Structures are given as structure tokens and as C-alpha cells.
Amino acid sequence: MNRAAPARPAAPDDTGATRLKLLESAGEVFSRKGFRDATIREICGLAGANIASVNYHFRDKHGLYTEVLRYADRCAVHIEASEPVAGDARRRLRQFIKAYIAAMLDVGRPSWHGRLIAREMMEPSPALDAIVAQIIRPRSRVLSDLVEELLGPAATERRVIRCKFSIIGQCLAYHSGRHIHKRLHPGFELSSKAADEIADHIADFSLAAIDALRAGHKPARRAARGRPGS
Amino acid sequence: MNRAAPARPAAPDDTGATRLKLLESAGEVFSRKGFRDATIREICGLAGANIASVNYHFRDKHGLYTEVLRYADRCAVHIEASEPVAGDARRRLRQFIKAYIAAMLDVGRPSWHGRLIAREMMEPSPALDAIVAQIIRPRSRVLSDLVEELLGPAATERRVIRCKFSIIGQCLAYHSGRHIHKRLHPGFELSSKAADEIADHIADFSLAAIDALRAGHKPARRAARGRPGS
């Protein structure tokens, strides 16, 4: 009865050519087709590895999926650590949105990390709790702090959460709704150049809304009758 | 060689107890698990029908899925026709968002229509084109007209599209991100009462942003340096 990986059962190292190629290929296929639709045969074919290598290196399909998520997390940390966090809150929020949109639209290299996380958000697997704790919650905290600072005295816990979801929702729309976008507006491609313009729009849109909420302040409800600005 | 339904191959009527129960059960299961993960055996079990009834009434699994979408469309039209469209643009947009959020969060009766459309948006099946033409595009047109009217002289085609996606994205976030929301903020349930408050927030947030874009007008880009309001 052979169990798990041969000698080191839970070693999260990326050494080993086959193991690494399996992680990359699995990330690509999982992010495109989801856990169920992705087949081990296709992953191994893409990696140029044998079918049995998944059992050898990752015990089974779930083990492979879990390791892919941890692998993506490790890569994401490296990318994130090199990002600047300078400037005032407005500029930092804009930068946050730009980074998020870039990850969603996969500009630059063909990285599947953003797509995989987005998929996990929509259809959670048993590994979602770990993802929330390790990846999503820290990033959510950063955004919460930004929104809270921008809302100023108008910041309540509920309102910060709602604004945070409004911002993330706008970003996610360009990923989860990309097929609709393509069919609805064929002229407006989601290219790398468009990503920057989209991020600027979301930043403008959100900053204006937060400014208005801060200015309105008093009326927590029913603040939409008169012009919020002048 | 038996092909398709026995006598009337493409009759979209809902007569027939077994056929109707299959459509309802399939809609429930498809919306919860997706096309691939949903099994015919589970659908038939839920409907109290035999396995072979799918082949008899809908030819195969894809035929069943297509008919479920058409069935949902037929139901949606009935619901939508009874909605009021009175009031000024601001009030109509708020009403639009309320209806959208209600459909997303499935308040009221346990309808799977919203979930199914949302799933189809994320992972399109070959039937998506028909859905876009019959369901999504008309509704998108309504929202476009609303946003264009609200933007006034600041309305460009690109900006209308971006604002539209910002609004829809905020609504979709509470569906596609509901698992994250539950884990990130356990205290904030997505109940029926919260749906109204969420819709009001999205309306306030979006109306304020659109007002600011209209007021800013001139700077199509880079309008975030100074306060957009005063």
C-alpha cells in the first residue's frame, strides 16, 4: 500500500523538474477548466509527464490542486513584495486597483494565478479557507484601511465593507463578465492598454463615490435625492 | 435508431408533468453545480423520473440544458413585464439595481434563474449567444440608456460602457463573491433585509460617481488629483 509522496510527504519545495512542470501545467489547466473539468491526463500531457506522476508527487488530484494553490500563493507573495506602497491614500488606492486589474486581465506574462483565485472565489473548494486566510484576508485588510482612511469621519464598519465590495466588484466584473463583455461590445477589446484605462476609470468612479459619501456624512440612508457635490 | 423527442421534436411547450418536473429539477441542479458536475441521475432522482426520460424528452444532456435556459427565459419575461418603470432616471436606476440584487441574492422564492444566468456568464456554454441576445442585451440596453441620461453631456460611448460595468460589477460581486463575503465578514449576513440596504448602497455609490463624472466633464483622464466635488 503506497501512501503519499515517497520520502518527504509534505515538503513544499519546488525542486524537481517534473514536479515543477506539473504544478505549472496544472495551474494552467485548473484555471481554465476548473477542478472537475480538468483531467489528469491533459495536465500530464501538457507537462510531458506520465499519468502516474501525479500519484507519485501529489498523492492524488486533490493533493495536486492544493499544492498548486500553495505554489500560486508563494509566487504571489514574491510579486506583491516588490510593489511600492508609497504616496497618499488616493494614489495607493489607484495603484491597488491597477495591480488588481492587471492580475485579473492577465496582462504581461500568461500567469494563471489571478484566474485560479477568481475561480476559487466563485466555486470554492475545500481549500478555500486556507486561501482566504493566506491570500485574500491580508489583501482585504489593505483595502479596508485605504477605504477607511478615505472615508474619514464617515467611515463605519458596514460602510467600509460595502465600499470595499464595490471596488472589488468592479474589478472582478472584467474577469467574470469578460465573455459577456466580448459579445456585448465587440469593439472594446480587453487588451493590455485597456487595462490601464479601465483601472483609471474604476479609481475615478470609486474615489468620487467615496468622496460623496464622506461629504454627505449625515444621511446614512437616502443620500441620492439632491446633488452630492455642489 | 430513435431520435429526439417522439412526435413533436422542437415544441417549447411546458405541458407534460414529467417534462416540467425535469426542467425545474434540472434548473435547480444546474444552477448549483454547473453543467458538468450536475448528473442526469441526480436531476432525475430529484424529479422522480427515470434516467431515460431525459433522452426521451430532451434528446440528451445538452438538449435539457438548452431547454432549461429557454424555460428560465420564459419565466423571466413574465416577472420582468410586471415591474414598474416609472419615475426619473435616478429612481429608475435605483429600482433597476434593487431588482438585480434581488435576483442575485434569490430573495423571496427559491428561484434558480438568477444563479443560472450568473453561472452562464462566468462559464459560457454554447448556449450563451442565445442568452445574450434574448436576455442580457435588452437589459443591458435599459441600463445604458439610464447611464447615458444620468451622465448627460459627459456621456461618451466608452464611458457609458465603463459605468455600466461598474454598476453591474458591484451587483455581481455579492453573488460571485458570496463565499468570500461569508468567510471574511461572518457578522454581515446576506439576508433579504440586507439586500435592500446593499442595493441602496450601490445606488448611492454609483449615482455619486456618475454625478462627479458629469461635473468633472472636461478631464476624461486624470480627474482624481483634486477633489472632484467642491
Next chain:
DNA sequence: GATTCTTTCAAACAGACGTTTTATACTCGT
């Protein structure tokens, strides 16, 4: 009441999938 059409049922089929087995190279330490 016999015939025809429609609908349901239990059973099986063929294929795809995850997983396992067995055997074969390869890499060291000694």
C-alpha cells in the same frame, strides 16, 4: 376489444476518468 401511439421503466453499454499496480531506468553512498 384490437391497434397504434405515447410514455415510463429497469437494465445494460461504451467511454472517460482517477487511481493503482508492476516493472524499469537512474542516482547515489559505500
Next chain:
DNA sequence: ACGAGTATAAAACGTCTGTTTGAAAGAATC
């Protein structure tokens, strides 16, 4: 050189799934 440990290969196994079969029950028509 040799054996222990590591890694890959080909093939098969058992299971699950969509689909089909062939028969039987029910409804309708003459």
C-alpha cells in the same frame, strides 16, 4: 560494483457518467 532509494513508464482496474436498448404499461382511436 552493488544495493537502497528515487523517479518515470505502460498498462490495467474499478467506478462513475451519459446514453441506449427493449420491453411494458397507459391513453387514444377506430
